[in-house]
Amino acid sequence: MTDHKERLVYLSGDFVPESQAKISIFDAAVNLGHCVTDSSRTFHHEAFKLKAHIARLYQSLKVARIDPGIDADEMYRITMDLLERNLQLYATTDDCWIVHNVSAGMSPLGPNPKQSSAATIMISNQPLNLTGWQKYYHVGCHAVTPFSRQIPSQSLDARIKNRSRMFYTLAEQEVKLVDPDAQSVILDTDGFVAENKGGNVFIAKDGVVKTPTSINGLAGITRQTTLEICRAQGIPFIETRLLPYDLYTADEVFFTSTPYCLMPATKFNGLSVGSGMVGPIAKKILLGWQELTGVNVVEQADSQTQMSS
Ligand SMILES: Cc1ncc(COP(=O)(O)O)c(C=O)c1O
Incomplete structure (x- = not known):
């Protein structure tokens, strides 16, 4: 070396x-x-x-x-x-x-x-600086739908992970105008949940984890791993179309992506999600990540935040 x-x-x-x-x-x-x-x-x-x-x-x-x-x-x-x-x-x-x-x-x-x-x-x-996400592990972020809609797969299939990030950047800027703690839940042109500018979207309702298929969003590898963790932990899950209604009425909403693994959302478009606190399924999946990788990402984010303050 x-x-x-x-x-x-x-x-x-x-x-x-x-x-x-x-x-x-x-x-x-x-x-x-x-x-x-x-x-x-x-x-x-x-x-x-x-x-x-x-x-x-x-x-x-x-x-x-x-x-x-x-x-x-x-x-x-x-x-x-x-x-x-x-x-x-x-x-x-x-x-x-x-x-x-x-x-x-x-x-x-x-x-x-x-x-x-x-x-x-x-x-x-x-x-890998997790300080920007750190507080969301504890109190959740605010999931917000931007007014920009996902580019239809007929024009650019979202499964092509590409560097033309103008659309995602504008969508994320739109939600940050609503709340600096917002994270985008981008809808497709039919109004179904597609993805976040850099992550996939999940809900939990009555003990079942639900996430959109990859028809209108990136086939996230963290998404795949999350489903594997659900299977290993005995948490039932389905891949299905979701509408904003499903997020408003969910018990839990969370995002998944490579850097942070899982980021809970405790508000959706201004309304509390479930109890308004980070939910048990999100916590269980984060524990699953720790078992899988040997790293507690929440502690990693906490210690980075302490060191930088
Ligand atoms: C648009 C988009 N959706 C979803 C994801 C999540 O993919 P992965 O879990 O493979 O990081 C990403 C990751 O950067 C992304 O850019």
Whole structure:
């Protein structure tokens, strides 16, 4: 392992210090937003479900017609190599993101947006800072529906995890205008719950966990793991369409996503959800995460918050 003080990133064949990693302003990621992505994380410095994340990345690449020029095994090997080089810079109590961005490469102006150069492959690690979510583990966030609607899958299938994040960013800004503690519950154009700008949506009602299918939202790997935890814990679950009514009348609402695993919501569009407190099913699933990974994410968020205050 090399000794270095700055994190490295992998950029199209080379390991380079983060501050020196540059891409062209003519890259398809910049000019067209023609770039797919995936984000995973470590628990106790161990990559979690990295092969599943890379498999999803390759599905996104295929549908986005981007040829990365290397296969999934090679992508995995490089990702692990980078992680090993960078982990020496992390405190043992901290974890990191693992982020892949792969664009279609240089994008010359002209009539044909077909991939015309080697892909630009960018892999990075960033400290996983949970302080922004910390209080929601304890008191819940406010789930709010933005007025922007999910881009229909007929235009851009939400299962392609991509870097064209303008729509998600605007939707999240809209809900933050309502409440700084808001998290978006984005509806599709038929009014059904789709997803959050960076997570999937769940409810619990009469002991049953419910979440939308992946027909109008990303097939989240945390969503999948949450269902696996439900199965292991004997919590019944169904994948089904949900309307805002179902969230108003749920006992519990929560989000799932790679960095925070599970984030409870105790209000929906201004009304209390259930008791108005973080519910028992959310707590049980968070415990399941701890059993699975050996990391208590709530404690990890609490200690990061204490250290930063
Ligand atoms: C739009 C969107 N939905 C859902 C998710 C959750 O996916 P995962 O659980 O794989 O992190 C993400 C993750 O970034 C996302 O960007």
